[in-house]
Amino acid sequence: MIAEGFIGWTVVTLGIVHGVNPSSGWLLGVYRALISKSLRELALSISLLSLGHMLSSVLSLALSAPASHLRWWTVVTAAAALTYGAWRLLRPSHPYLGLKRGRHELLCVGLLLGMVHGSTLSLAPLISAWCSRFGGGLAVLTSALTFTVIHSFVAGLTMMVAGLLVYRVLGLGALRRIWVNYNLIWSVTLIVIASYVILSVTLM
């Protein structure tokens, strides 16, 4: 049986871990601010990228909610997350998404980044497990939606704080110190969450 508290706290932690990763979008915001020499651009870009990230999280809800009364679906989403985590661990990739983007494109870039970096797949098994435990229904769906929004909000806030810190306080030189191997962290996180969900669902 999966614990309620576990899901809540994991969703918040995932938001922080995802937001703090420079590749999740805030570095793109800092880049745009530096090129246009505008703090406003930083705030706008990161907001749009976070919105995109929120869409990628909502996508995980769409992926998990409709079939959430089926326990095997939880296992399927968790298995997908596990596979994706293992794949990213073995074959880290970082596609070229382009730097010359109009502001209106940032929403899509945020969505893509969220999906590529595993945000969608890390939330899906958790939400699926949550819904399946309570047998679906509107109330469960609402709380699942709340989880998604909390996660996105935390991630967006973290992105904004990280972007502001580097742009205003630490300077770009800090990139050389604070950029750790997020791909490794994310891959392992995905694998751990997915394994935990699979174990708790199948052994309950």
Place this chain on the structure above:
Amino acid sequence: MTALAPDPTFYPTPAEAMRAPPERFAYVAALHTGTGINKPDFIAVVDVDPKSENFGRIVHRVELDQVGDELHHFGWNACSSMLCPYGDPTTERRHLIVPGLRSSNVYVLDTKPDPRRPRLVKKIPGEKITRVTGYSRLHTVHCGPDAIYVSALGGRGDGGPGGVLLLDHRTFEPLGRFEIERGPQYLAYDFWWHLAEDTMVTSEWTVPKYYENGLDLEALTKGLYGNKLHFWDLRRRKHVQAIELGKDERMVLELRPLHDPTKPMGFVNVVVNVSNLSSSVWLWYKEDGRWGAQKVIEVEAVPVERDLLPDALRPFGVVPPLVTDINLSLDDRYLYVSCWGTGELRCYDVSNPFEPKLRSVAKLGGILHRSPHPSGRPLTGGPQMVEVSRDGKRVYVTNSLYSSWDPIFYPEGLRGWLVLLRSDNGDLSVVRDFLVDFGEAKAHQVRLEGGDSSSDSFCYPSP
């Protein structure tokens, strides 16, 4: 290969890279191809640490595993572009990607754990490269934020089209060709990019059948050597625009975009104007969404008595400057220009890129000057490949152009050398106690430990 923290040789801005510690080693492409010596080419490791007892000596050679690769240009697997918003800076700068211009093989050298003794760790056969990408005769290597990019001069046979191919960052296996829509582009040579503009720039020499067996004068007069710059959408991989530099301007070679990402412009050298044998440097720039180019430096041919000229040049009665390579300091202030024909390394102040000012000239070898090294030893050939240290204070120069072209201009023979010059704010002086003699082997491109002025690209402007 993947570390926990960013590689310490990556810098977000050119200004920060200029403060990097000085290089201790230089890696130099050295060739036996075309010299008559039946030995493989090699990468020479030269000790360039003035405090070392081996300063100015070859301390190690990495021999390749077959004869006739014809090493030319090479580059790093990863560089400062990994700090760009989509990069992965935990990919280490440790592998030298060394293509064979004649064989199309790609060799991978590992400079860790001992940068003094790199090891040959992988060879991708040329046949495989051609099977996967359709390209042959590999040339320039640049480390992109998503993959390793390599230019290729030939297609499946000895014609074109040449283009750009991608290698996987971790396995170094060929991924495929870069171009989705190549438009009118057929000839290839060098390439680089403006990452902030999502733009790639490529240049034109000619196809293998017109250069591999020597300079083909008939092809040159027929206009079969390139005279264009091509601009590409780096993200959509499409041809965007071609600029013809002029009917007579032939062999458009080395591309040096400004390192400052807020300045979408760069320099390229044209080896010869077929009407008067002058050489030139052009500036390309973006204006109102379109790319333009204009000649900013012209170096004229120098008339001399015909007896002093090699056979090929006697009918003309002049020494062409043959500007075959250029290099731009990381602060985009000084442009170094090799005049391989006359024997000059020139430094231009390009603070205003539209109006370069000649700052200083160092004379080394050459058909015209035949200047010896300050140590008194003679120098065959002339200054050709030029590389600038990240701090902009040291300039490294080698003397070979291309195996089958060297004897046309220097029929008396050419011994490979590497010379070091100091640049005191663009004022060049040749270092007396540094002259690396490669003997019968020829020396081509130089790469410096930790990166140099033509290895790294930056996404962020200097503060």
